[in-house]
Amino acid sequence: MMAATVQVPQYTRKDLVADxxxxxxxxxxxxxxxxxxxxxxxxxxPHEKITSVAGIGCSSRFPYFVNAHGxxxxxxxxxxxxxxxxxxxxxLHVFLFGGDGDAFSIGGxxxxxxxxxxxxxxxxxxxxxxxxxxxxxxxxxxxxxxKSKTDPHGAFDQPINPMKKLILGGATFVARTHSHLPNHVLxxxxxxxxxxxxxxxxxxxxxxxFYPGAFDAANPRKGGVFNPVxxxxxxxxxxxxxxxxxxxxxxxxxxxxxxxRPTKNALEAKLNAxxxxxxxxxxAVQLLQKTFQxxx
Amino acid sequence: MMTIIPTADGSPVTxxxxxxxxxxxxDAVSSRPAVAHSAKTITDVVIRFAGNSQDGxxxxxxxxxxxxxxxxxxxxxxxxxxxxxxxxxSIYQVRLRTGEVLSAGDEVDVLVxxxxxxxxxxxxxxxxxxxxxxxxxxxxxxxxxxxxxxVGVPITSVTVESIGGTGKDKGKNMFVLGVIARMxxxxxxxxxxxxxxxxxxxxxxxxxxxxxxxxxxxxxxxGELTDHFAFMPAQNAGGRARVVTDGNxxxxxxxxxxxxxxxxxxxxxxxxSIMEIxxxxxxxxxxxxxxxxxxxxxxxxxxxxxxAGHVALTGSSxxxxxxxxxxxxxxxxxxxxxxxxxxQRGGPSTGLPTNVEQSDLxxxxxxxxxxxxxxxxxxxxxxxxxxxxxxxxxxxxEYSCPVIILTDQALATRIESxxxxxxxxxxxxxxxxxxxxxxxxxxxxxxxxxxxxxxxPGTPMVDGRYPVVTGLEHDESGHPASRPANHVLMVAKxxxxxxxxxxxxxxxxxxxxxxxxxxxxxWGSSLGPxxxxxxxxxxxxxxxxxxxxxxxxxxxPGIGEILGGFANVFVVELNDEGLxxxxxxxxxxxxxxxxxxxxxxxxxxxxxxxxxxxxEQMHxxxxxxEVGSVSADAxxxxxxx
Numbered sequence: 017m018m019a020a021t022v023q024v025p026q027y028t029r030k031d032l033v034a035d036x037x038x039x040x041x042x043x044x045x046x047x048x049x050x051x052x053x054x055x056x057x058x059x060x061x062p063h064e065k066i067t068s069v070a071g072i073g074c075s076s077r078f079p080y081f082v083n084a085h086g087x088x089x090x091x092x093x094x095x096x097x098x099x100x101x102x103x104x105x106x107x108l109h110v111f112l113f114g115g116d117g118d119a120f121s122i123g124g125x126x127x128x129x130x131x132x133x134x135x136x137x138x139x140x141x142x143x144x145x146x147x148x149x150x151x152x153x154x155x156x157x158x159x160x161x162x163k164s165k166t167d168p169h170g171a172f173d174q175p176i177n178p179m180k181k182l183i184l185g186g187a188t189f190v191a192r193t194h195s196h197l198p199n200h201v202l203x204x205x206x207x208x209x210x211x212x213x214x215x216x217x218x219x220x221x222x223x224x225x226f227y228p229g230a231f232d233a234a235n236p237r238k239g240g241v242f243n244p245v246x247x248x249x250x251x252x253x254x255x256x257x258x259x260x261x262x263x264x265x266x267x268x269x270x271x272x273x274x275x276x277r278p279t280k281n282a283l284e285a286k287l288n289a290x291x292x293x294x295x296x297x298x299x300a301v302q303l304l305q306k307t308f309q310x311x312x
Numbered sequence: 313m314m315t316i317i318p319t320a321d322g323s324p325v326t327x328x329x330x331x332x333x334x335x336x337x338x339d340a341v342s343s344r345p346a347v348a349h350s351a352k353t354i355t356d357v358v359i360r361f362a363g364n365s366q367d368g369x370x371x372x373x374x375x376x377x378x379x380x381x382x383x384x385x386x387x388x389x390x391x392x393x394x395x396x397x398x399x400x401x402s403i404y405q406v407r408l409r410t411g412e413v414l415s416a417g418d419e420v421d422v423l424v425x426x427x428x429x430x431x432x433x434x435x436x437x438x439x440x441x442x443x444x445x446x447x448x449x450x451x452x453x454x455x456x457x458x459x460x461x462x463v464g465v466p467i468t469s470v471t472v473e474s475i476g477g478t479g480k481d482k483g484k485n486m487f488v489l490g491v492i493a494r495m496x497x498x499x500x501x502x503x504x505x506x507x508x509x510x511x512x513x514x515x516x517x518x519x520x521x522x523x524x525x526x527x528x529x530x531x532x533x534x535g536e537l538t539d540h541f542a543f544m545p546a547q548n549a550g551g552r553a554r555v556v557t558d559g560n561x562x563x564x565x566x567x568x569x570x571x572x573x574x575x576x577x578x579x580x581x582x583x584x585s586i587m588e589i590x591x592x593x594x595x596x597x598x599x600x601x602x603x604x605x606x607x608x609x610x611x612x613x614x615x616x617x618x619x620a621g622h623v624a625l626t627g628s629s630x631x632x633x634x635x636x637x638x639x640x641x642x643x644x645x646x647x648x649x650x651x652x653x654x655x656q657r658g659g660p661s662t663g664l665p666t667n668v669e670q671s672d673l674x675x676x677x678x679x680x681x682x683x684x685x686x687x688x689x690x691x692x693x694x695x696x697x698x699x700x701x702x703x704x705x706x707x708x709x710e711y712s713c714p715v716i717i718l719t720d721q722a723l724a725t726r727i728e729s730x731x732x733x734x735x736x737x738x739x740x741x742x743x744x745x746x747x748x749x750x751x752x753x754x755x756x757x758x759x760x761x762x763x764x765x766x767x768x769p770g771t772p773m774v775d776g777r778y779p780v781v782t783g784l785e786h787d788e789s790g791h792p793a794s795r796p797a798n799h800v801l802m803v804a805k806x807x808x809x810x811x812x813x814x815x816x817x818x819x820x821x822x823x824x825x826x827x828x829x830x831x832x833x834x835w836g837s838s839l840g841p842x843x844x845x846x847x848x849x850x851x852x853x854x855x856x857x858x859x860x861x862x863x864x865x866x867x868x869p870g871i872g873e874i875l876g877g878f879a880n881v882f883v884v885e886l887n888d889e890g891l892x893x894x895x896x897x898x899x900x901x902x903x904x905x906x907x908x909x910x911x912x913x914x915x916x917x918x919x920x921x922x923x924x925x926x927x928e929q930m931h932x933x934x935x936x937x938e939v940g941s942v943s944a945d946a947x948x949x950x951x952x953x
Contacts, residue, residue: 031776034778035791062772063772063773063776063778064746064769064770064771064772064773064778065770066769067620067769069616079780080780080791080792083776083777083778084778085767085768085769085770085771085778085779085780086778086779086780086781087616087619087646087780087781087782088780088781088782088783088784089612089615089616089642089783090612090638090639090642090783092608093608093609093612093639095609095612096576096604096605096608096609096610096612096613096616097612097613097615097616097619098616099602099609099612099613099616100574100576100612100613100614100615100616100617100618100619100620100624101616101617101619101620101769102616103574103600103602103613103617104573104574104600104616104617104620104621104622105620105621105769105770107770108620108769108770125605125606125609126605126608126609126612128605129604129605129609284595284600287595288595288598288599288600290595291595291596292595292596292598294596295596300568300569300597300739300741301735301736301739303596303597304565304568304569304733304735304739305735307565307593308555308565308732308733308735309553311378311381311555311556311557311561312381312382312553312554312555312556312732
């Protein structure tokens with residue numbers, strides 16, 4: 017009775033650490049990486065069952081820092097790349113990492129379509145509201161008035177509201193967190209990982225180099241207010257989620273929206289099962305021969 | 313084209329010179345069914361159906377082509393369709409031949425004209441002595457023109473009469489199929505079986521009307537129409553069963569046979585039918601085809617599936633290939649297997665969506681940023697579409713790099729018959745395997761031939777070190793590395809793969825003598841017309857040969873030696889003569905062989921080469937008349953839709 021409950025961890029954080037991150041000191045992304053390791057340690061998922069992929073940007077360097085199979089793809093195309101993995105490999109948990117430029121600007125269209133198709137994966141968007149890798153240009157989430165090298169007089173393009181975009185796109189798990197609050201990040205990341213579908217987390221992650229103090233208003237240690245999603249919020253209520261999303265900055269943190277809808281992964285598998293049942297137990301050779309006999 | 317040869321009993325003999333009004337009249341048969349004795353034996357016929365796209369003339373062509381396939385005749389079709397959604401002039405041309413068909417035919421033996429515009433736009437293509445079969449309800453031909461024989465049939469009214477009034481003039485195509493079946497003594501039992509197979513499932517009423525119209529056409533006594541032609545039996549009867557497909561079908565099933573189980577694409581003409589087939593067929597084989605939100609997503613999904621251990625396929629037509637080029641560059645850098653089909657159409661930009669051009673060669677070979685070597689191969693026939701796709705999958709897998717298949721609109725839509733593929737020996741299972749790797753596994757190991765394969769996710773690494781694949785320049789282990797010496801090494805590694813492949817390839821196929829006055833070099837779907845041009849030129853005593861290049865990147869070995877044997881080299885391709893007087897492949901060959909004798913024969917009218925066009929251009933150049941691209945044929949404007 018005693019012995020049965022003892023579990024010896026197979027994987028430790030040490031096994032999961034790869035290269036030392038190239039991020040600037042104090043970057044919020046360190047916290048996300050560290051929490052990811054902690055989660056993996058808790059979950060004991062073997063390395064080969066994880067794949068971590070990314071597009072382009074500071075945060076998209078993530079796969080190099082995780083000792084698991086990974087891929088560093090193109091700017092904005094991480095979502096469809098991860099889709100190709102997810103749909104062909106039900107045995108893997110696909111984690112996608114990226115920033116606000118990747119997710120909401122150059123790759124904005126892919127986000128909507130992966131959301132409506134409900135592709136099974138977990139997408140962590142580290143939102144610093146600035147282009148950091150290219151050294152301070154305006155990002156799609158930079159607030160009005162933000163001064164950057166491309167908007168020296170202050171940005172005047174309306175920023176994207178990530179929560180609104182994701183809910184509207186049809187994502188089945190939409191959450192918001194803040195890298196300065198590790199326990200909160202861990203909580204939503206674990207819920208996202210357990211979600212069967214397209215789970216997306218916007219994690220405010222400060223760029224200490226080009227946008228220091230951007231999220232202080234939500235950081236209690238900096239005199240800000242951290243507003244969790246109210247306990248009575250119904251995560252399946254799209255309208256209620258929208259209302260939370262339109263709250264002025266710093267807004268709410270937590271799971272805004274979560275519903276169960278069949279994933280494309282499951283629907284394609286069902287289609288295949290039906291097609292194969294109809295075709296009968298035949299080999300590819302027999303199936304091709306049969307098909308070509310009709311062409312005769 | 314229509315070659316009439318003496319029959320065994322010697323009755324109607326019109327060898328060499330084809331039908332004239334005189335011999336047609338003398339062979340005319342008074343009453344209908346006694347076909348056997350009155351039929352002229354022929355080996356080759358070109359029939360063009362000209363109407364509107366909603367008349368179902370494609371169906372007539374399709375049935376004739378499939379019938380030909382089932383009766384050991386070779387067949388090639390050629391069609392034009394309007395770019396508009398519905399309606400508009402359209403043609404379908406069928407060439408049936410006992411023996412190999414090389415092209416769809418320059419001129420037609422029989423023109424079936426449904427409307428006045430059909431008659432006016434296509435009468436020029438009817439050869440002297442040919443037959444104009446026209447719908448006398450809609451067409452008023454110039455009956456004074458005695459170059460050809462005019463046969464009026466009230467196609468519309470007889471069809472309506474035969475199947476009842478409710479169908480309006482639907483069914484005209486089946487009526488005409490019946491007329492043609494009688495005229496060419498086709499196997500009616502087999503045709504009926506095909507009609508049954510295709511139409512019975514569409515409801516009794518539809519099927520009854522189809523059969524009614526067909527029989528009405530077959531029974532129609534058109535008086536002077538009662539010439540009959542019978543095909544000489546094929547020599548090769550008893551070989552492998554023959555199948556009939558279009559080029560896009562051949563590519564789709566070639567991919568399945570090669571083991572492709574994942575693909576993603578975005579709809580675009582004329583690529584779409586490949587993705588439509590794969591969307592329906594792949595699930596039966598446990599595979600998936602995704603309609604992506606755009607071209608960028610499609611190729612990205614394919615890259616993801618290839619990373620996951622598959623050989624994924626994507627495809628498009630010109631504009632889509634432009635959009636995919638960033639990801640192609642990634643697949644080259646990350647050394648991922650990937651198959652990309654480009655069904656070329658007229659460009660640039662949206663260009664001519666329903667016409668043919670071979671103007672994507674440059675983007676296929678060079679389109680992507682950086683030094684980005686990839687494999688580019690081009691199928692020449694419908695059958696070749698099947699085998700080229702199999703080759704593409706094999707090469708992508710072996711060399712871990714993108715392979716582009718350059719097909720075109722003409723190949724995509726034309727129907728040919730070919731021997732049933734030997735699936736038992738061809739079909740491959742290339743499902744990913746996850747055998748443990750390492751220790752010290754390096755996804756980008758700098759091997760002697762440059763070839764290395766990544767470990768797909770799911771693979772246990774025995775030393776516990778897991779690799780990342782990347783589009784950043786990297787060292788052998790996959791770590792980002794911008795050191796000068798490393799970039800030199802890795803650029804050379806990616807290039808070396810293709811050099812090693814080139815060494816293993818056979819020299820390209822030479823048609824005709826290995827030396828002489830003229831060498832016509834071609835690629836892709838121009839193979840047939842070029843071969844036919846060579847046959848005609850050689851028959852006329854000219855010293856002309858042809859070289860067909862299946863591989864455009866890398867080039868096959870031995871080309872330089874072959875070029876050296878000829879006084880003149882003309883690269884025949886469906887693209888523009890360019891700023892310097894030669895087309896895209898000619899430019900590639902010139903940069904490779906530094907040989908100013910390489911010149912071009914090009915055209916940009918959006919239609920396949922006619923044999924005559926190639927020969928005229930060749931003769932003009934040999935005579936020292938430097939001319940530009942082939943100018944558009946009279947009537948080509950309408951033909952192009």
